[in-house]
Amino acid sequence: MQVIFIILHDPNQADCELSTASVLPWIEKYRPTTLDEIVNQHEVISSLKNILKTKAVPHMLFTGPPGTGKTATAHAFARDLYGDGYIKDGLFVEINASDERGIATIREKVKMYARSIPFGNVGFRILLLDESDQLTDDAQHAFRRVMEQFSSTCRFILVANYSNRIIEPIQSRCAIFRFKPLTKTDVASHLKKIAKAEGLEIDDEAIDAIYDFAQGDMRKCINILQAASTLGKKVDEKAVYTVIGYVSRGDVRRILEYAMSGKFVEARDALRAILYLQGISGRDLVSAIYREIFALNIPEELKVELLDNLGEVDYRIAEGASEEVQIMSFLAKLAARSRR
């Protein structure tokens, strides 16, 4: 016993424990926990507060661009409604539809949770269905019945980037809350707050650079700030660009450039690395190529032609064709047409 006692008080040991303490990513550390902390979504927040007052909670659909606080708002709402133990007490559960997009998720997980009657006198529980625009059509149709069947025991908060990917019957059963993209002023004041709390200096150029890249996506902004802070206590424009350069590596651009300089095999291999190693979906990759086309150094007529071709690729992928094969055919066209 004595030996253990001594070891516990060894100062080196104490240091060691300190350095292995858990460190949170800032997006978690500074995640808003109350409705008042949500940045600049005043209309949404005041409506939600009214709902809290009356306790008449409808099914809700939160839509808006990424990083505007939709998921955090759902959590904050549930915390205000049920208290700090909202998750622990089983009154709130979160399911991410993007990882489980099929009908089985609705039939099994969602139904199972929704049908059980909660303890206490709260009457209903809340199920947060995050990234619900990723649900397949079949799953959405199955879900609309569940919403009605179990509305006495469960309320749903659906979170989605695009409300138009949610089928009409679900939308009509929800109160819809639209989250606005955050403005530069919102982002700047929030980043400054975090910088202050972390003992960092950040200048306006750095904030400009962050906003240029991440736009109103607060999650991305905070990630950039935390990454840049590892380069020094003074976060300047250069530190930000170093981070951006690292995370955005220009992979898509590189694929297109390989193709344009006639290196089809290199383009193909880089394409496969993105699809299979980085795991980016074909849909996201097509969107990234779409954005790049306009910036390519090629004649305007060719851009129009490529757009037409990419549209076909996009449509075929939606039809179930292979992402890799379809994008490769696009690259082969780019390779053939962009040489003189």
Add this chain to the structure above:
Amino acid sequence: MTVPWVEKYRPKRVSEVIGNKEAIEAFLNWMASWEKGRPSKKAAFLYGPAGVGKTSLVIAYATEKGYDLVEVNASDWRTAEKVKAIVGSACEFATLDGMRKRIVLVDEVDGIAGQEDAGGIPAIRDAIEKTKVPIVLIANDPWSPRLATIREMCEMIEFKHVPKNLIISHLRKICALEGLECGDDVLKAIAERSNGDVRSAINDLQALAMAGPKIDGSTLAALGYRDRVKEIFSALVQVFHAKSIKDAWASTENIDVDIDTFFNWVLDNAPQQLTDPEDLERAMDFLAKADLYFARIKRMQRWNLLRYAVPLMTGGIALSKKKTPKSFVKFSFPQKIRMLQATKHERDLRNGLASKIASKCHMSSYKANIEMLPFLSFIIKNDGNIANGLARFFELSESELSYLSGKPEEVKELKVEAAKPKRKSSTRQRSEASA
């Protein structure tokens, strides 16, 4: 050599049946319940691919334990009457004391035709209900709706393909007993082609042994025992060098791989074979169209669409070659398969990481992978202290942490880069000043 080896070397004891350990155990447990007089289910349904030992197991068991085996298969009987006559009688007058015990084996149950064998299935059902002895049903595919009621009455026992290494060592034993000299590469080739079917492997070995007591690579070739990869290569030659759609299309007749696999070979060889960019553009266009047909076939089960997909991916390719110089370029193994094999470990690691991050940060694994990983990797590369703390928060393993932190050179590079732009911007200022 008149006795087929598959009969000659059919297992005499249960322990001699190779592979399918779980299925065998399930069968023994079921028989044990009969021995105790209280069967869990009155019949067992052994199912699975051909030649993996379903029938052999039952025969070996009967021989070893002294059962009489009343065996019937689809070729023996057809109608309700016949089933009753053979199966029924065997089942009902069962074990009078002193008589030998009996098992009824109904083989090839899926071969009972619906129309011609009217009443056959109900008769089996009837027999199972009344039986006083174990009934074993055997089929390759037990999932036909007509067998639904029978399935419910049976202990369902699935057999799987027998692993290659077990087949190889089994063949080796037979070689020793037959005094055959046979190289491991030959045995491997036979096992490879058998695709887990022990019976076909033994038949192939016997066929090869006809040529003499020594089997080597040349015997394989002489007997038309074709190498799958070689076949694919010659089919590729045909596709890329054909002059007509018909010739190119014919290439797919001689290969022993499915069309998806062959598609990948064509796809990955196209850039080397069609060096002219416009030729390649045409070829990739045809391949993309064939791929679209494959998607439609898969989605709607429209197998008749294959007649468009296949000529596009063969004939289309052959006719795309217009400006590429005529010369023979070597064909190669698909790069994609190699790439996927080489990166398996890394992909698994990334998936594991993404799901750990997803569960802590309220997002999908996909989003975690795309949005969080690059930032975390940057932070972890730069700051060892934070790295450990983050690792603790996300409960990262050693290997996950070291994957994120990357190679030490990269860390240095980052720091240099972060310091460098200052100089860059000052040169920019200078050049602006001079301008």
